[in-house]
Amino acid sequence: MFDAMHTPDNVLIVGGSSEIGVEIAKALAKRGSTKFVLAGRSFETMQRAANEISSANPAGATSVSVIYFDVLAENAVSELITSTTAELSTIDMTIFAIGTLGDQAQLETDLKAAQEILEANFSKLAPAIQGIANVMVTQGFGHIVVLSSVAGVRVRRSNYFYGSAKAGLDGFAMALNDAVIKEGVNVTVVRPGFVRTKMTAHLPAAPLSTTAAAVAKATLAATDKQRNSVYVPTAIGVVVNIYRLLPRFIARKVPF
Amino acid sequence: MTSSPSPTSRHTKKQLISGWGRTQFVSSNLVEVGRSNELDQITSIFSDSATRFAIPRGLGRSYGDAAQVAGGTVIVQPDDIDSSTIDENGVLKVSGGTSLDAIMKKYVPNGYFVPVTPGTRFVTIGGAIAADIHGKNHHISGSFVDHVNTMQLAAPSGNFNLSATENADIFWATAGGMGLTGVITMASLNMLPIETAYINMETRRAKDFDELLSVMAGSDADFRYSVAWIDCIAKGASMGRGVLTRGDHASLDQLGPKQKIDPLKYRPNSRLVAPPWFPPHILNSMSVRAFNEAWFLKAPQLRQDQIVPLTSYFHPLDGIQGWNRMYGRNGFLQYQFLVPDGEEEALRKILEKISKAKVASFLAVLKRFGKANSGLLSFPAPGWTLALDIPVGASSLSDLLDELDKDVLEANGKLYLAKESRASCDTIKQMYPKLKEFSRIKEITDPNGIIVSDLSRRLCLT
Ligand SMILES: Cc1cc2nc3c(=O)[nH]c(=O)nc-3n(C[C@H](O)[C@H](O)[C@H](O)COP(=O)(O)OP(=O)(O)OC[C@H]3O[C@@H](n4cnc5c(N)ncnc54)[C@H](O)[C@@H]3O)c2cc1C
Ligand SMILES: NC(=O)c1ccc[n+]([C@@H]2O[C@H](COP(=O)([O-])OP(=O)(O)OC[C@H]3O[C@@H](n4cnc5c(N)ncnc54)[C@H](OP(=O)(O)O)[C@@H]3O)[C@@H](O)[C@H]2O)c1
Numbered sequence: 001m002f003d004a005m006h007t008p009d010n011v012l013i014v015g016g017s018s019e020i021g022v023e024i025a026k027a028l029a030k031r032g033s034t035k036f037v038l039a040g041r042s043f044e045t046m047q048r049a050a051n052e053i054s055s056a057n058p059a060g061a062t063s064v065s066v067i068y069f070d071v072l073a074e075n076a077v078s079e080l081i082t083s084t085t086a087e088l089s090t091i092d093m094t095i096f097a098i099g100t101l102g103d104q105a106q107l108e109t110d111l112k113a114a115q116e117i118l119e120a121n122f123s124k125l126a127p128a129i130q131g132i133a134n135v136m137v138t139q140g141f142g143h144i145v146v147l148s149s150v151a152g153v154r155v156r157r158s159n160y161f162y163g164s165a166k167a168g169l170d171g172f173a174m175a176l177n178d179a180v181i182k183e184g185v186n187v188t189v190v191r192p193g194f195v196r197t198k199m200t201a202h203l204p205a206a207p208l209s210t211t212a213a214a215v216a217k218a219t220l221a222a223t224d225k226q227r228n229s230v231y232v233p234t235a236i237g238v239v240v241n242i243y244r245l246l247p248r249f250i251a252r253k254v255p256f
Numbered sequence: 257m258t259s260s261p262s263p264t265s266r267h268t269k270k271q272l273i274s275g276w277g278r279t280q281f282v283s284s285n286l287v288e289v290g291r292s293n294e295l296d297q298i299t300s301i302f303s304d305s306a307t308r309f310a311i312p313r314g315l316g317r318s319y320g321d322a323a324q325v326a327g328g329t330v331i332v333q334p335d336d337i338d339s340s341t342i343d344e345n346g347v348l349k350v351s352g353g354t355s356l357d358a359i360m361k362k363y364v365p366n367g368y369f370v371p372v373t374p375g376t377r378f379v380t381i382g383g384a385i386a387a388d389i390h391g392k393n394h395h396i397s398g399s400f401v402d403h404v405n406t407m408q409l410a411a412p413s414g415n416f417n418l419s420a421t422e423n424a425d426i427f428w429a430t431a432g433g434m435g436l437t438g439v440i441t442m443a444s445l446n447m448l449p450i451e452t453a454y455i456n457m458e459t460r461r462a463k464d465f466d467e468l469l470s471v472m473a474g475s476d477a478d479f480r481y482s483v484a485w486i487d488c489i490a491k492g493a494s495m496g497r498g499v500l501t502r503g504d505h506a507s508l509d510q511l512g513p514k515q516k517i518d519p520l521k522y523r524p525n526s527r528l529v530a531p532p533w534f535p536p537h538i539l540n541s542m543s544v545r546a547f548n549e550a551w552f553l554k555a556p557q558l559r560q561d562q563i564v565p566l567t568s569y570f571h572p573l574d575g576i577q578g579w580n581r582m583y584g585r586n587g588f589l590q591y592q593f594l595v596p597d598g599e600e601e602a603l604r605k606i607l608e609k610i611s612k613a614k615v616a617s618f619l620a621v622l623k624r625f626g627k628a629n630s631g632l633l634s635f636p637a638p639g640w641t642l643a644l645d646i647p648v649g650a651s652s653l654s655d656l657l658d659e660l661d662k663d664v665l666e667a668n669g670k671l672y673l674a675k676e677s678r679a680s681c682d683t684i685k686q687m688y689p690k691l692k693e694f695s696r697i698k699e700i701t702d703p704n705g706i707i708v709s710d711l712s713r714r715l716c717l718t
Contacts, residue, residue, distance in 0.1 A: 001280070001321070001326075001710050001713050001714035002280050003279075003280075003654075003677060003678040003714065004277060004279035004280065004320060004587065004589040004648055004677035004678045005279075005648055005653065005654050005678060006279075006586075007654065007678075009714070031654060032654065032658075032680070059680075061680075061682070089713070090326075090713070137283075138327055139326055139327040140282045140283040140284055140325075140326030140327030140328070141280075141281075141282040141283065141326040141327070182272065182283075183283045184272055184281060184282045184283035184326060185283075224586070225585065225586065226585075
């Protein structure tokens, strides 16, 4: 259940090894969330994260379980729901932190890899989000957080598979919010700029870059107020929305 | 009248609901049961396989999530004042969904007042019993259920007649039981005979915490009603300053000539409506400070024998419809705790923390409690209770209240479930040692655990 400050008791992190996802979980544990399920592929990373999340709770009253989830696998969504509902009496909040950049140049020739990028970031992720939303509609409440990206606000030449998948995901999640808000379920779309995590470890830092902890903080500030979407940092929102309005022939020349 | 109690004849609507503090909105199936076939309909809700959970709801004046169950069925009863009866001893028989508002409108002109009233008259008999509510007369008269002779309870395992001699264990589990034993459909209670619809009031200013407590401890016993408003923002030497309003029902000879013409004329008014756009930042600590300052200075040092209408003494806030919306989108909560007699230092410490923390609050109400009753989860016990409204939003609020919980626990105190919206299972378990006993009795009335509220899930009450 939620308390009056909108702190959930039970939390599911889909992409349980995501640095941003784990930071959000730690921030929630610190506030008093008590039960976590981490769903993902990398058990070792998730185990480590589980320990970090447990020790973030000052009262030490946190339990974290880890379940296997590969969004590309067959029956992944129904298995995710079955094992999560076995662990949690109610799924109060779910963070969807799955994302994978891919190598743009490679994707342009390796079409199977390109398809998988679209699946992991969007076409197989969206049904998973819908599945959890359906559980929440039945239980009469819940909050879903979807990690989108500024890359989806205006899709760029430099990563248009990732960017277009995020654009699809972002649109899906915003409209899902309209669909479920009357059922007591909220959706918050988080759009970070460049965040220093393992996903971007191989890349040079971009301007206005931020940290996973800052994304976590901004995310909870937004979910507290039941906001539909938030940019992190705020300034990146201004920048991409100007960029989005630029005529294409100018936008093409902007070097990122 | 006969109408068949088939599940399809129930009036059901799916709706987003919350408590008075507007903090936890959830979707539930609201079922308004009919007047004529109430019992049959409640039974059919409990036995319907489509009912995942069910909980009764009165007028939704509890602050948090007591009167709702997300994804379940919320049972709402009609306000059925017309079927109420009163005998020559002032014993009122009334249905569970009837409001104190309707009862007062009907019976004050006949010379009867409710034995206990909360700070709002928009509560139902069911809600009053389920929270075992207290009024400004607790130190003299005890809590609501102390005036209840019998109840009828519709529960999943059957319907029960309850009194202090029949099914006494279920009676005392239902008193203060937050709706978790079943639905109270009827009650009989002792009304208070009155000569007039007025209160003879004394107002007294107390310059600090020590003075306030010593006046209350010293002479509350001389007044049927007593309550103090505390300025939670004043610090230093004037920390805990407040205004005491005490009184009793005015007798006929105390009224002025105009009032004497119709001494029992009762005119509750709710004309003012809070504008929906009322900006929440108006309730910041600056404006609260100004408000509190003005309120305190306006109050007389001592004024006696002021004759005021019942409503303005008991229910001033009811004049502003929808004032709970003024706190904006995040809503607000009420922190109400009690500490036993002898723990005045703990009370001072808590008050100091509150005034330092600058969590703005218009309303901080201090009240002295008298004897406790046998209600397993009833709140009142001899000591002091402080209640303050706090807007949700400050990021430090959660930590502050968690810290206050510890202080309250340490002083052997407790939190009021009707106001609760944020404590932990463990805290509540320690504050309510009779929870185990309560669960045992709940199993008699609800063996399959159908009756569940968001409060009971959040606080692990059953
Ligand atoms: C402005 C204001 C001032 C207040 N002042 C006081 C005060 O001075 N003293 C005090 O004690 N309280 C006070 N309260 C709290 C209020 O009295 C209680 O929360 C009361 O229970 C509300 O009654 P309700 O009919 O609105 O019930 P709801 O809030 O709808 O429900 C409260 C509980 O009662 C249960 N319930 C409702 N109907 C039934 C039924 N028929 N059978 C079984 N269970 C039922 C519900 O399941 C729930 O657990 C105040 C509240 C407000 C908003
Ligand atoms: N970092 C940034 O700059 C940035 C900027 C904007 C938005 N975002 C978004 O923020 C989210 C979190 O990213 P992050 O920075 O925390 O990076 P991260 O640590 O690499 O997290 C990405 C997560 O996605 C998981 N994942 C990828 N493919 C998967 C699959 N097929 N099945 C299951 N899980 C899969 C990864 O699991 P494995 O560990 O098993 O690979 C990992 O847990 C992502 O949605 C990302 O797109 C990040």
